Amino acid sequence: MRYSCLLGILVMISAVSAQESPKEILNRFRSAGMKGGDSAAGEKVFRSEKAGCTKCHTTGEKKRLAGPDLNVIGDKFDRNQLIKSVLEPSARIHPDHATVSLVLKSGRVVNGVLKRRTDESVELFDEQGNAQSVSVDDIEEQRGSKTSLMPAGLHKLMDEQQFADLIAWLETKTQPDSDHPGIPSQISSATKSAELKVFADGFDHPVWLTPKPGEHGTWIVVEQKTCKAWQLKQSAGDLTRSVFVDMSSESISGVYEGVMCLAFHPDFEKNGLYYLNHHVREEGVFSPVIVERQATEDRSRDSGRATRRLIRIKQETDLHWGGMLAFGPDNLLYIGAGDGGPQEDPDGHGQNTKTWQGKILRIDVDGRTGDKAYGIPDSNPFVGRTDVLPEIWGLGFRMPWRFSWDNKTNEMWVGDIGQNLFEEVTIARKGGNHGWNVYEGFTHFSDRYRRQGDSYVPPVFSYRRRLGVSVTGGYVYRGTRNSSLTGCYIFGDFETKYIWALRREPSGGVTVRRIAQCPQKPCSFGIDHDGEVFVIGYQGTIYRLVVDGVQFP
Numbered sequence: 334m335r336y337s338c339l340l341g342i343l344v345m346i347s348a349v350s351a352q353e354s355p356k357e358i359l360n361r362f363r364s365a366g367m368k369g370g371d372s373a374a375g376e377k378v379f380r381s382e383k384a385g386c387t388k389c390h391t392t393g394e395k396k397r398l399a400g401p402d403l404n405v406i407g408d409k410f411d412r413n414q415l416i417k418s419v420l421e422p423s424a425r426i427h428p429d430h431a432t433v434s435l436v437l438k439s440g441r442v443v444n445g446v447l448k449r450r451t452d453e454s455v456e457l458f459d460e461q462g463n464a465q466s467v468s469v470d471d472i473e474e475q476r477g478s479k480t481s482l483m484p485a486g487l488h489k490l491m492d493e494q495q496f497a498d499l500i501a502w503l504e505t506k507t508q509p510d511s512d513h514p515g516i517p518s519q520i521s522s523a524t525k526s527a528e529l530k531v532f533a534d535g536f537d538h539p540v541w542l543t544p545k546p547g548e549h550g551t552w553i554v555v556e557q558k559t560c561k562a563w564q565l566k567q568s569a570g571d572l573t574r575s576v577f578v579d580m581s582s583e584s585i586s587g588v589y590e591g592v593m594c595l596a597f598h599p600d601f602e603k604n605g606l607y608y609l610n611h612h613v614r615e616e617g618v619f620s621p622v623i624v625e626r627q628a629t630e631d632r633s634r635d636s637g638r639a640t641r642r643l644i645r646i647k648q649e650t651d652l653h654w655g656g657m658l659a660f661g662p663d664n665l666l667y668i669g670a671g672d673g674g675p676q677e678d679p680d681g682h683g684q685n686t687k688t689w690q691g692k693i694l695r696i697d698v699d700g701r702t703g704d705k706a707y708g709i710p711d712s713n714p715f716v717g718r719t720d721v722l723p724e725i726w727g728l729g730f731r732m733p734w735r736f737s738w739d740n741k742t743n744e745m746w747v748g749d750i751g752q753n754l755f756e757e758v759t760i761a762r763k764g765g766n767h768g769w770n771v772y773e774g775f776t777h778f779s780d781r782y783r784r785q786g787d788s789y790v791p792p793v794f795s796y797r798r799r800l801g802v803s804v805t806g807g808y809v810y811r812g813t814r815n816s817s818l819t820g821c822y823i824f825g826d827f828e829t830k831y832i833w834a835l836r837r838e839p840s841g842g843v844t845v846r847r848i849a850q851c852p853q854k855p856c857s858f859g860i861d862h863d864g865e866v867f868v869i870g871y872q873g874t875i876y877r878l879v880v881d882g883v884q885f886p
């Protein structure tokens with residue numbers, strides 16, 4: 334009796350330990366994935382019907398599916414990250430392939446990755462990777478989702494060896510070297526790096542810092558998600574902050590939505606006017622808007638007077654919204670407008686001269702043309718043409734997130750975020766066609782929207798996935814602390830967090846060196862009244878880039 338009871342307990346214990354927890358299974362695959370593997374066998378796994386990867390992923394074929402193209406995934410992710418992205422798809426979601434949930438009037442919910450949106454319908458890839466179309470009239474609400482469309486548990490469709498093989502194959506998917514002088518294979522470090530010194534922290538997703546006109550030692554910091562801008566004032570070594578404006582009642586906010594940029598009127602000290610680029614959803618349509626607001630008499634904060642809206646750029650999706658806003662050396666307002674998504678610019682906005690999307694626009698905030706809330710400068714490159722919108726200053730951009738002017742040469746440097754392969758740094762030209770989506774960086778992308786006889790302004794520099802994933806445009810250094818950097822463009826990458834300096838050589842080539850790696854994702858750069866550079870860490874910290882010791886060749 335006692336004996337059989339004991340036996341019963343033993344049987345129960347062994348049954349429990351034989352059943353592995355999901356966590357243990359994941360760990361088993363994780364360690365298998367680290368162990369090498371046969372990449373040729375891995376390709377077979379990838380292409381097998383059972384694993385199903387090709388329902389949603391291409392590897393270089395020009396075809397849009399639910400998931401990102403994986404042709405250079407070995408440059409983007411190391412082995413650890415590859416394993417993680419297959420075992421835990423929702424742990425880190427590719428922003429351009431995030432899932433949206435459409436709540437239909439019937440109560441049904443359709444989840445998928447956006448393929449295309451028009452005024453009539455929303456096309457998305459469903460959980461099976463198939464394209465589906467939903468009529469706009471049937472949609473009650475569209476929401477973002479934190480769950481990847483890529484199914485969890487794909488490893489259960491294979492054994493450990495096959496998983497290791499699959500990872501080994503993904504690791505081999507890298508971009509071949511290019512002999513183009515503007516596309517380096519590697520970027521070496523400067524002999525001495527710059528130091529990133531914490532200047533202020535505790536911000537909630539800061540995306541922009543700009544010096545306040547006329548007040549040395551005072552800056553404005555814009556927070557994306559809270560929709561607030563803070564005044565940051567330095568006096569006697571102390572930093573104090575106060576709310577400059579709170580846009581939360583006018584702006585939507587979300588993972589990538591909110592307030593993106595702030596620009597002071599060139600006569601701000603006299604008229605108190607300033608401008609914001611932020612997001613709204615009106616009539617169900619997502620749009621960046623450019624608005625004018627006014628500060629109090631003492632200019633210490635917003636006056637509370639009503640917003641004056643200048644421009645609303647309607648988009649089909651809530652991706653690639655540009656985000657930049659700045660007055661140029663000509664005192665006109667330049668606006669960075671993205672191609673509006675979702676991927677590969679399916680409607681050719683970058684090349685379409687009848688839409689603002691995929692452009693840099695230029696307007697005169699003090700003027701009025703016709704019934705527009707702003708003026709069209711006579712000097713705009715396409716004024717008088719009926720086939721081009723008069724606001725357009727430059728075209729062929731994908732996501733010109735940050736741009737700035739070299740205060741010596743007045744050239745406008747743009748960091749334009751790329752599609753699958755290349756990030757781009759370019760000097761924008763008035764009336765210039767910067768290529769997207771005919772070109773991605775220096776490289777041909779698609780002829781679908783190419784027009785006969787068009788010519789394209791090539792970038793100054795373009796880098797591959799091995800070096801980064803999302804370019805953050807910065808500033809041409811004109812500070813006084815390091816003469817070897819004078820005239821160098823300082824910029825970075827949001828994902829690899831590298832900070833680089835680039836010099837154009839008289840020969841036409843470029844010299845680029847890594848001068849730092851930011852502890853946080855650098856989403857923007859800022860400039861001091863003296864031309865010294867700040868780096869804005871998206872996780873909340875603002876760093877001073879101390880360049881004193883850097884030795885740039």
Ligand code: HEC
Pocket residue numbers: 379384385386387388389390399400401403406409415418419422423425426427430431446459460461462481482483484487499
């Ligand atoms: C039903 C569609 C679907 C299937 C099937 C699928 N994926 Fe994905 N995958 C996605 C989507 C959508 C994303 C982007 C969202 C994300 O990052 O999770 C993604 C992301 C990825 C990424 C990260 C890519 C990047 O650039 O961030 C990798 C790697 C990947 N998938 C590998 C695989 C492999 C290997 C398989 C087969 C075992 C597979 N996927 C099956 C839809 C799918």
